[in-house]
Amino acid sequence: MSLDHRLSAEHEELRKTVEAFAHDVVAPSIGEFWENHQFPYEIIREMGRMGLFGLPYSEEYGGMGGDFLALCLAIEELARVDSSVAVTLEAGVSLGSMPIYLYGTEEQKRTWLPDLCSGAALGAFGLTEPGGGSDAGGTLTTARLDEETNEWVINGTKCFITNSGTDITSLVTVTAVTGRKPDGRPLISSIIVPSGTPGFTVGAPYSKVGWNASDTRELSFSDCRVPAANLLGEQGRGYAQFLRILDEGRVAISALATGLAQGCVDESVAYAKTREAFGKPIGANQAIQFKLADMDMRAYTARTAWRDAAARMAHGEPFKKQASMAKLYSCEVAVTNAREATQVHGGYGFMNEYPVARMWRDSKILEIGEGTSEVQRMLIARELGLEA
Known part of the structure; x- marks a missing residue:
C-alpha cells in the first residue's frame, strides 16, 4: 500500500475550515470555560451546525457522507487549540454514535442518529468500571432480561464516562453481563440506555487534572429498566x-x-x-x-x-x-x-x-x-x- 498521505482537495478544504474555526471561535473563549470547569455548549452547537458530528456517516441518517479520515482531520485541528473540545467530538462520534451506526438496527439508527449527527444530542459509551480499568472483560455490571415485561434490568456502576451528563446527552450505551458461557466466562452485551431513564443516575462532574471543559462522570444503574429492543447488536457480542x-x-x-x-x-x-x-x-x-x-x-x-x-x-x-x-x-x-x-x-x-x-x-x-x-x-x- 502506498504511504502517500497527501490530502484530497475536499479533505484539505475541511481541514482549513476547522483550522479557522478553532483559531477564530474556540481559541478566544475556551480558556475561560476551562478555568471554570464549564462545558462550552455554544461552541459544540456551532460544531454541530458545521456538520462535524456527522462527518463519517451517510446522509440518510443525517450525516455528511464523509469518512473517518475527515473526522480525524477535524479532531486534530481542534486539538491544536484545545483538547476538551476535541475530545467532545472524538468521544461523541467514535464512542457515542459509532456503535449505533455499526451495530444498530434500522429503527435504532433512525431513532438516534439524526440528532447525534447534527450535534443536537450527544451519546456516550459506558465501558470502564471502578474496579475494571484496562480489564474491560472483567465487567461487573449486569443486565437481566425480565421476560414478563420484556425489559432489561440493569445494575452496576461505570466511571470516567465522557459526554455522559451534559444537558444534551441523549443516551449512554453500556456494556453489561447478560449471561454465562458454558465455561463460566461472562457473556457481555451492549444496551442503549436513554438519558433520564428511572434507575439511571448520573454523578457530579469529576474534578480533573485536565480536559476541564469536557464532561466526565460516574454512572450508576439500580434496577434500571429499558426495553429489550434496546439491545445493540447480538446478545453476548458486546465484548x-x-x-x-x-x-x-x-x-x-x-x-x-x-x-x-x-x-x-x-x-x-x-x-x-x-x-x-x-x-x-x-x-x-x-x-x-x-x-x-x-x-x-x-x-x-x-x-x-x-x-x-x-x-x-x-x-x-x-x-x-x-x-x-x-x-x-x-x-x-x-x-x-x-x-x-x-x-x-x-x-x-x-x-x-x-x-x-x-x-x-x-x-x-x-x-x-x-x-x-x-x-x-x-x-x-x-x-x-x-x-x-
Whole structure:
C-alpha cells in the first residue's frame, strides 16, 4: 500500500475550515470555560451546525457522507487549540454514535442518529468500571432480561464516562453481563440506555487534572429498566463490538494527540520569536531551536502514523497494530511536547493563561484513556506473534 498521505482537495478544504474555526471561535473563549470547569455548549452547537458530528456517516441518517479520515482531520485541528473540545467530538462520534451506526438496527439508527449527527444530542459509551480499568472483560455490571415485561434490568456502576451528563446527552450505551458461557466466562452485551431513564443516575462532574471543559462522570444503574429492543447488536457480542470500536477510536485519539503536540509547537515557535532575553529573541538560541525542531519532528511522525492507520482502515486492510502504534507513539509525543513547550515558556508556561499550561495538563490522560500505553505495547507484541 502506498504511504502517500497527501490530502484530497475536499479533505484539505475541511481541514482549513476547522483550522479557522478553532483559531477564530474556540481559541478566544475556551480558556475561560476551562478555568471554570464549564462545558462550552455554544461552541459544540456551532460544531454541530458545521456538520462535524456527522462527518463519517451517510446522509440518510443525517450525516455528511464523509469518512473517518475527515473526522480525524477535524479532531486534530481542534486539538491544536484545545483538547476538551476535541475530545467532545472524538468521544461523541467514535464512542457515542459509532456503535449505533455499526451495530444498530434500522429503527435504532433512525431513532438516534439524526440528532447525534447534527450535534443536537450527544451519546456516550459506558465501558470502564471502578474496579475494571484496562480489564474491560472483567465487567461487573449486569443486565437481566425480565421476560414478563420484556425489559432489561440493569445494575452496576461505570466511571470516567465522557459526554455522559451534559444537558444534551441523549443516551449512554453500556456494556453489561447478560449471561454465562458454558465455561463460566461472562457473556457481555451492549444496551442503549436513554438519558433520564428511572434507575439511571448520573454523578457530579469529576474534578480533573485536565480536559476541564469536557464532561466526565460516574454512572450508576439500580434496577434500571429499558426495553429489550434496546439491545445493540447480538446478545453476548458486546465484548467484540467494543474491541472494534476501540481499534478505530485509537486512530481518532492519535489524531487528537498529534493535534496537541502540534499545538505545542505552534505556541512555542510564536513565543520564541517574541520573547527576548539577553538582548535577543530566545528563538535565536540554538538550544531553543533544537528543542523546537525535535518537537516538530515528533508531531510530524505522529501525524504520519495515524494517517497510515486511517488509510489502512479505509482500504479494508488490517490496521490493529498500526492503530496501537499510532496511539502509543502520538500520546507519548504529546506528553513530551507539552513538557518541552512549558519549558520553552519558562515561568509563563506555568500560568494557566497560556495555552501550553492547559496543554501540559491535558496531555497526560492521553497515555491512559482508550487503552493505556502498556496495553498498546501488549497489543503490538501480540500482533508480532508473541504469546500473551
